[in-house]
Amino acid sequence: MLDYEKQAGIYDATRGGVPRAEAAAAAVLGLIPEKARTVLDIGCGTGLVTARCTRPGLRVLGVDAALAMARLAAGRVGPGIVLGDARRLPFATASLDAVSAVWVLHLLPAAPAVIAECARVLRPGGVLVTTVDKDAGHDVGSDVDALLAPYRTKPAHDAEEQVVRQAAAHGLRPAGTARFTGHGQGRTPRDLASRVASGDFASALALGEGDAAALAGRLVALPEPDTARPDPVYRLLSLVKDSPAATAR
Numbered sequence: 001m002l003d004y005e006k007q008a009g010i011y012d013a014t015r016g017g018v019p020r021a022e023a024a025a026a027a028v029l030g031l032i033p034e035k036a037r038t039v040l041d042i043g044c045g046t047g048l049v050t051a052r053c054t055r056p057g058l059r060v061l062g063v064d065a066a067l068a069m070a071r072l073a074a075g076r077v078g079p080g081i082v083l084g085d086a087r088r089l090p091f092a093t094a095s096l097d098a099v100s101a102v103w104v105l106h107l108l109p110a111a112p113a114v115i116a117e118c119a120r121v122l123r124p125g126g127v128l129v130t131t132v133d134k135d136a137g138h139d140v141g142s143d144v145d146a147l148l149a150p151y152r153t154k155p156a157h158d159a160e161e162q163v164v165r166q167a168a169a170h171g172l173r174p175a176g177t178a179r180f181t182g183h184g185q186g187r188t189p190r191d192l193a194s195r196v197a198s199g200d201f202a203s204a205l206a207l208g209e210g211d212a213a214a215l216a217g218r219l220v221a222l223p224e225p226d227t228a229r230p231d232p233v234y235r236l237l238s239l240v241k242d243s244p245a246a247t248a249r
Contacts, residue, residue, distance in 0.1 A: 107157070125243065130163065137234040176238040193217070
C-alpha cells in the first residue's frame with residue numbers, strides 16, 4: 001500500500017484533480033437523502049472530494065488515518081476533519097445521518113470491520129455510500145487491462161456482493177446505485193509500469209517474486225506507452241440502515 005504520509009503533497013495531481021473530485025462528490029450527494037444533516041467522509045484523504053460534498057443544511061465531517069492527509073483536508077473543510085482509524089471511528093453510536101467511503105474499501109483487508117463501524121455510527125434511516133469494485137472500474141478493455149488480468153487479486157475487498165453481505169449483518173440493505181467518470185484517470189502504460197514497480201498496486205494485483213519487474217517491462221513495451229487509455233467509470237452503492245423494528249421482523 002502507498003505511504004500516504006509521503007504521497008499527500010502530490011496525491012491530488014496524480015489522481016485526476018478537481019474534475020475527478022467534482023464527479024465523485026456529485027454522485028455521492030445524489031445518494032444522500034435531502035433530510036440528512038451530517039455526513040462523515042471516511043478515508044477523506046486531502047479533502048478534495050470531502051470539501052465538495054456540500055449543500056445547504058448538510059454538515060460535512062472527515063476522518064483519515066494519515067496525518068499529512070488530514071492536515072490538507074482540514075485546510076479545505078475546516079475543523080470537522082479528525083485523525084482516526086476507520087475501524088474505530090471517533091464518533092458516537094447512531095450519531096450521523098450519512099457516511100461516505102470513496103475509494104477506500106478496496107484498500108482494506110479489514111473492510112468488514114470498517115463496514116461494521118459505519119453501521120454503528122449511523123442513525124436508523126441513515127445511509128452508507130461507498131465505491132464498490134473500484135479496481136474493476138479501470139478495466140476498459142484496453143491492452144493494459146489484458147496484461148493486468150492474470151494478476152488481478154480475487155476477490156477484491158470491495159466486491160459488491162461481498163460488501164452487501166457484510167453490510168446485511170449490521171442492518172444495512174442496498175438502497176441505490178450511481179456511476180461517475182474518473183476524469184484524468186486513464187492510465188498510460190509507462191506510468192502504470194512505474195506504479196507496479198513501486199508496489200503501488202499491492203491491493204489490486206497478486207504479484208510473486210520477479211512478477212512486478214516483468215509486468216512493468218511488458219507494460220512499457222506496449223504501443224504508445226505515453227498515451228492514456230480511456231478514463232475508468234466507478235460505481236457507488238448506497239446502503240440504508242434499518243430501524244430496530246425492521247431488523248427484528
